[in-house]
């Protein structure tokens with residue numbers, strides 16, 4: 735049964751029925767599955783790029799880069815759905831007694847995670863003159879689109895000048911030094927809640943488990 739309001743939700747949860755939507759004490763199955771799917775997707779983008787870069791020692795085009803670009807670009811789909819779901823569902827409350835600094839830290843880190851999960855695919859695309867070319871992924875390079883052309887002509891930018899800031903963001907700063915650190919802090923905080931605080935923060939994000 736699909737639960738629509740908090741009254742039926744609690745009894746449905748107690749009966750072990752599928753709960754798609756979030757409620758005030760736990761995530762529903764849509765948010766949970768999207769969360770773990772996105773985690774795997776990010777891992778795949780990282781594993782692919784470092785595997786490829788680890789095997790590429792010569793100058794020139796990097797063989798296999800299109801796998802990274804296709805996986806990286808398509809992450810925009812589950813991230814957008816999850817953001818929509820978050821905006822249209824209750825966000826489960828923090829455990830009672832959680833210190834204010836932890837609440838602030840969790841808000842800031844969740845905001846940054848969403849921000850980088852949009853910014854990474856977009857900067858990857860804008861900084862890479864080859865577009866995306868893998869399987870059903872055929873995305874024209876930005877500089878060849880009407881808007882890209884217009885920006886470069888209006889501001890008299892060469893391709894190099896246009897792409898450099900996105901490249902610096904994507905593969906000199908955020909990819910190698912920021913995003914994975916943020917993800918580790920996020921995972922570390924969840925483990926801290928589970929092991930030290932012994933609250934429901936981690937449990938309520940695990941598929942098949944319910945905190946309520």
Ligand code: HEM
Pocket residue numbers: 776779780783787796799802803804805806807808809851854855856857858859860862865866904905906909910913
């Ligand atoms: C969430 C999505 C993505 C993540 C997490 C991600 C992550 C990374 C990381 C970690 C690197 C390697 C940085 C290093 O050299 O240490 C990288 C490089 C790169 N990424 Fe992405 N990326 C994503 C999406 C994309 C997309 C959508 C594109 C293009 C359409 C793209 C194009 C590239 C390119 C061209 C490189 C540089 C390869 C090189 O010349 O060294 N990435 N990315």
